Amino acid sequence: xxxxxxxxxxxxxxxxxxxxxxxxxxxxxxxxxxxxxxxxxxxxxxxxxxxxxxxxxxxxxxxxxxxxxxxxxxxxxxxxxxxxxxxxxxxxxxxxxxxxxxxxxxxxxxxxxxxxxxxxxxxxxxxxxxxxxxxxxxxxxxxxxxxxxxxxxxxxxxxxxxxxxxxxxxxxxxxxxxxxxxxxxxxxxxxxxxxxxxxxxxxxxxxxxxxxxxxxxxxxxxxxxxxxxxxxxxxxxxxxxxxxxxxxx
Amino acid sequence: xxxxxxxxxxxxxxxxxxxxxxxxxxxxxxxxxxxxxxxxxxxxxxxxxxxxxxxxxxxxxxxxxxxxxxxxxxxxxxxxxxxxxxxxxxxxxxxxxxxxxxxxxxxxxxxxxxxxxxxxxxxxxxxxxxxxxxxxxxxxxxxxxxxxxxxxxxxxxxxxxxxxxxxxxxxxxxxxxxxxxxxxxxxxxxxxxxxxxxxxxxxxxxxxxxxxxxxxxxxxxxxxxxxxxxxxxxxxxxxxxxxxxxxxxxxx
Numbered sequence: 001x002x003x004x005x006x007x008x009x010x011x012x013x014x015x016x017x018x019x020x021x022x023x024x025x026x027x028x029x030x031x032x033x034x035x036x037x038x039x040x041x042x043x044x045x046x047x048x049x050x051x052x053x054x055x056x057x058x059x060x061x062x063x064x065x066x067x068x069x070x071x072x073x074x075x076x077x078x079x080x081x082x083x084x085x086x087x088x089x090x091x092x093x094x095x096x097x098x099x100x101x102x103x104x105x106x107x108x109x110x111x112x113x114x115x116x117x118x119x120x121x122x123x124x125x126x127x128x129x130x131x132x133x134x135x136x137x138x139x140x141x142x143x144x145x146x147x148x149x150x151x152x153x154x155x156x157x158x159x160x161x162x163x164x165x166x167x168x169x170x171x172x173x174x175x176x177x178x179x180x181x182x183x184x185x186x187x188x189x190x191x192x193x194x195x196x197x198x199x200x201x202x203x204x205x206x207x208x209x210x211x212x213x214x215x216x217x218x219x220x221x222x223x224x225x226x227x228x229x230x231x232x233x234x235x236x237x238x239x240x241x242x243x244x245x246x247x248x249x
Numbered sequence: 250x251x252x253x254x255x256x257x258x259x260x261x262x263x264x265x266x267x268x269x270x271x272x273x274x275x276x277x278x279x280x281x282x283x284x285x286x287x288x289x290x291x292x293x294x295x296x297x298x299x300x301x302x303x304x305x306x307x308x309x310x311x312x313x314x315x316x317x318x319x320x321x322x323x324x325x326x327x328x329x330x331x332x333x334x335x336x337x338x339x340x341x342x343x344x345x346x347x348x349x350x351x352x353x354x355x356x357x358x359x360x361x362x363x364x365x366x367x368x369x370x371x372x373x374x375x376x377x378x379x380x381x382x383x384x385x386x387x388x389x390x391x392x393x394x395x396x397x398x399x400x401x402x403x404x405x406x407x408x409x410x411x412x413x414x415x416x417x418x419x420x421x422x423x424x425x426x427x428x429x430x431x432x433x434x435x436x437x438x439x440x441x442x443x444x445x446x447x448x449x450x451x452x453x454x455x456x457x458x459x460x461x462x463x464x465x466x467x468x469x470x471x472x473x474x475x476x477x478x479x480x481x482x483x484x485x486x487x488x489x490x491x492x493x494x495x496x497x498x499x500x501x
Contacts (some may be wrong), residue, residue, distance in 0.1 A: 009258075012261050045316070046378060048385035050324035063383055065328060078382060079494030086501060087296025098264075106257075172265035174380055175304045175460045179311040190378065190386060232461025 008144065013108070015226055016099040019091060024204070026088035031201060033081040036074055037062045041198060043187035054195060062205040088167060096162055112146060113155055119148040135217045142218070143236040150214075158179065161204050168197040269479060283410060283426065287338035287479050288486030288497040308500070309428050313459035316376045321442060327449040330418065330468065337417060337469075345453040350437070354413070354475035357404025364453055370394040370402070370440060375434055381463045382499065389450075390443065391457045393436035400430065400475065409500045411479040411487075414456050417469035423488040424479055424497075425458055425465065434459040437470060462499035 009017070039057040040047070047053065060070035062077065103109040117158060118124060120145065130151050146154070170176045171184040171193035187193045215223045222233040276298075279285050284302035288294070301495040340348055345364055353359040374392040396412065405412075415422040429435055438457040439446055446452035451468030458465040479487055487497035 010257055012257070012264075015261075027391075034384070037382075040385075045320060046322055046386045046388050048322075048326035048387055050326050066383075070423040079496075082382065083293035083296065083494075083496055086496075087293050090296050090299045102264075123414050152413075170501070172380075173304075173501035174313060174378070174462065175308050178313045178460045181314050184314075190380065194384060203469075 006144075006232075007230040008226040008236070009051045009230050010108075011230065012098070014227055014230055016095050019095040020099070023088045023092035023095060024208070026084055027092065028201065028205065030081040030088065034085065035198065036060075037076065037078050038066055038205065040066065041195045042191035043188065043195060044191055047191040068221040080236050089166070092162070093166060096158075096166075102157065110156075113151050113158075115148045115151045124148060132214070137171075138218050140237055143232050157207050160247070161200065161207065165197060165200040165204060168193045168200060172197065187211070251414075255470055266346070271322060285378045286496075286498045287424075287485065288491035293496075294351060297496055297498065300501060304498070304500045305426075308460065310432070311460075312378050312432075313375075313434055316378065316388050318376065318390070320388050321376060321390060325387040325389055325450070326385065327447075327451075328381065328463075333417065333448075333469070341448065341459060348453050348471075350454060350471060350473065352403045352473045353474070354473075355406040355409050355477055356475050360403050360416055362399075364439065367394050367399075367437060367454070372439075373433070373436060374440075375436075375459065377434065377457075377459045377467060379463050382495070389441050391436055391438045392440035392443075393438035393455075393457065394435055395433060395455070396435045396473075397431045397433065399437060399473070403475075406477065408477045409475045410477050411475075413474040413476055413479070413482055413488075414467055414470055415472040415474075416467050417471050421489055422456075422483070423465055423467045423490065424476075424482070425461075429458055429460065432458075432460070464495065465499050 035057070039059050039061055040049070040053040041055055041057075042051065043054045052086065056068075059068070060072060061068050062073050062074040064073045103113070125148060128147055131147075132149055158214050167183065169189065171187055172190060174190075177184040179191075184190055184193055187196060217234055219233075222235045227234065257326075279298060279302050284298070284305050286297050286301040289298045289301075297420045348364050350360070350362045350364075350367065351359075371394070372392055373395050374390055374391045376388060378386055378388045380386040400412070409427060411424045411426055413422060413424040425435070434457075436457040438451070439453065441447065441450055441452075446455060451466070454470045456465070456467045456470050474480070474482075479485075483489065484492050486492055490499070491497050
């Protein structure tokens, strides 16, 4: 068998990565569009323009009844936004289940995401944090592997961020919580779920921005190509192919 | 390509094929058991069908959360409606004595009820939340006749799949499936917070569907049609909402 280049990212990782990207961007745009119809946030079970908001985003609204201080209303885009939001949510959930299922049972998470004990030592963590803060371009050792901060960030997004935003999302559904009232009760109420859903969006957007920044630091096109074709570029390997044995990631 | 990644490629192919096959089978089952919403066509059809089917499997008979008296919103908010016109003003002046609710369709006895007749039926109250798709909400006590009772009185056919309801406001109509129509919390509401239902909140008669967003709780109800063919109404999308770009199922 002819020698072929090993893959940086296997097919299912690449497919789930870009499907998640697509779903997330659609959810973000439509979610903000939905917020525009009532850019006020509350805590507890209920909230409306006759009650005190927790905070209000200082933007005009798409509904005339919301007192925003602006003398005009934006066009109402809620119909298609809600349709696309839920369709994208399904794409995100199904892609996420595939990713987590294959990742857990195929050993991918164990091999590439779970940090080793030595990675988690204070010294290692501090050195990795310092490298990130100095925007140090990753060396060849990272052409085939994730650094410890990357691993922690990806694990947090996969196992904390997305599960929480899906939970707070369905906790707003009057139909879903009729069968699973605890889903909203433990969050402190339906409006609390909505507010938390908004904060979690902020957290995931922050991850996305840092993720893109780090990809730029590491070499934007080489990393995007690796996540698309699966192949590591020469730039990533920087002329020194690692001597490690093929592990078939 | 290495042996391992080839094996992985094959595995991915098998998973994808199984997924596609599974989807086709699921679509067939969904159609057979009434898990496909009327607005399942178009580019958002897959998402809507998944949402509606999942909700119906999980929540068919579950009751919406009920709240304590202390949680009733002191200042509920009602969205504005377009002017109701002279005819409504005349009815209102006569304390809605001439308000009529017509029930027809696949029923044994098509009937027209006055509000007094509706008030003589067994009534039910619940303190529930109404949520607008815009994001705001309030809690109120709703009192009225369970829709299921009216359907029993007129003898709705067992083969019925949906109840279509119309508002005094022209071109405003909605529909719900039998899971919601026969749900014990679904009311033809006559009262709110112990008093007559204010006009701003849909008085004299409002459909109150507790497990869906506010736009399914249509105000000023005048007409119910029981049907086993929801596609024959309007553009065949189930209600006026999808015709205006909003989902027919508003449970989320």
